Amino acid sequence: MTEQRQTATGHVYATMRIVLVCATAVLLFGLSLRPLLEEDYRHPALAVCAFAVLAGVTGAGSWWALRRRPLPVALMVAGTLLVLAAATAATVAVSPERRFQAPEWSFGLAGWYVLLLLLDRVRVLVTVLAAHTAMSAGLFLIAGTPDRAALGAAGAATFSAVSVQLAVVVITGVLCGRSREAAEAAEERDRLLTRMLAAHQWRERQRHLFAAQLGTVLPLLAALADEVTDPRDEDTRRQCALTATQLRRLFAQNDDVPDPLVHEVTACVDVAERRGVDVSFAVSGAAVELPLHIRQELTGPLVTALSAARRRARVSVLRTEEEVRIAVIADARAVAATTSTGPVEVEYGRYGQFQRLETRWRK
Incomplete structure (x- = not known):
């Protein structure tokens, strides 16, 4: 009772x-x-x-x-x-x-x-x-x-x-x-009100995310339409790849799937493969329930690395009872490093022409 x-x-x-x-x-x-x-x-x-x-x-x-x-x-x-x-x-x-x-x-x-x-x-x-x-x-x-x-x-x-x-x-x-x-x-009434409030908050959060993402896409599209930027330029193509990967990950976050983290990583890999990048993708461990903001921090460097990859990349997801890791190795130029914030740790490394990034979350 x-x-x-x-x-x-x-x-x-x-x-x-x-x-x-x-x-x-x-x-x-x-x-x-x-x-x-x-x-x-x-x-x-x-x-x-x-x-x-x-x-x-x-x-x-x-x-x-x-x-x-x-x-x-x-x-x-x-x-x-x-x-x-x-x-x-x-x-x-x-x-x-x-x-x-x-x-x-x-x-x-x-x-x-x-x-x-x-x-x-x-x-x-x-x-x-x-x-x-x-x-x-x-x-x-x-x-x-x-x-x-x-x-x-x-x-x-x-x-x-x-x-x-x-x-x-x-x-x-x-x-x-x-x-x-x-x-x-x-x-039951309180549960319904709580679910309604949670749904409203989720809708508002998604609206703000889409608005923020479109805020970066629209200037790029306007610059391409006005011929301010050249689509043959490597920096422009990399910016387009980054924006496309971010949008694809954002869309994947709205899907109702048993394993949201792998689903979002797969979406990012799919965008890279459509650009002609040969991506090797491996997953180890059972699914772990993660909040949305943790998944975003885990996949953020992955989005940056895959969008900068030229021909080859390797992505691995490792999950245990204590931690979750996402690692990516890509033949890309040096990716701007970001400091680790919150519960997710980020590591960068350079091995010849390959750039390695790893994000780690511990319970």
Whole structure:
């Protein structure tokens, strides 16, 4: 269960406990105090002690419930044992012939205390309620064989008390279920909003990338159209090759493929091969998920080297669990070196007529 759904469920339990604290206080002081003061008991001291214990449990439960805090486990265990002990004492204090009647105010009241203490532990709650009912019935039957009227009164009192208390359990469960459904709907809405925001950001980023790339292409095309630059010039041809490779890589970044890095490198190699460069391409290692900006930094020097290659080039992609490398060797003139920025390292080397570039990213 996610944190949002747990919060929604906890809110339901906190609200229901406030209601139960009020209910137990009203039942204890409003309905149970009068029989305690007016009726004759076999053991008045036991009845008074039972009343005092239940009043103490009410105070302890209200301290946590009114602050909307979950009840500690120690309070649940100790409170449940005290409630059962007080209910037993109050039942013993009543004459057998007056059981399940007004003097035995503790029978139905104890169940509400069990609800207050064990509301979020349904199985334990039902077990304790069943044990309390069985104990009260056992004490009622042990005192002597009751007549039909006494049995009917006991059954009616038991059914009315237990059915209402179990109804509270069912209502709480339904409220928790609806709260979880509402929380799930809110989570789904948040996920949709997050995806929409991510898609909007991605679209804006791609728009800026295309705009920046076109900002370098348009002046070149204008210079060629106005015959300011000569397409036969080697620098112009190299600039055209660089721009074409950059555009092809940019288009490849928008493709939905299992291995985006190799797909982008393949796109750059394809542009070089279309220019007549003999490119040897090798890939080693399994695909590694990389952010877009990391892939751009890894393939940036590759774009520059392949666009400057004349006849031959060799490209290799090496991937391990710890790092990703892209190396290119091309028969090109010296390529302007750029300093390593961010998490990607760049190395340059010259071997005769061949230029070597390598980019490396480590986790």
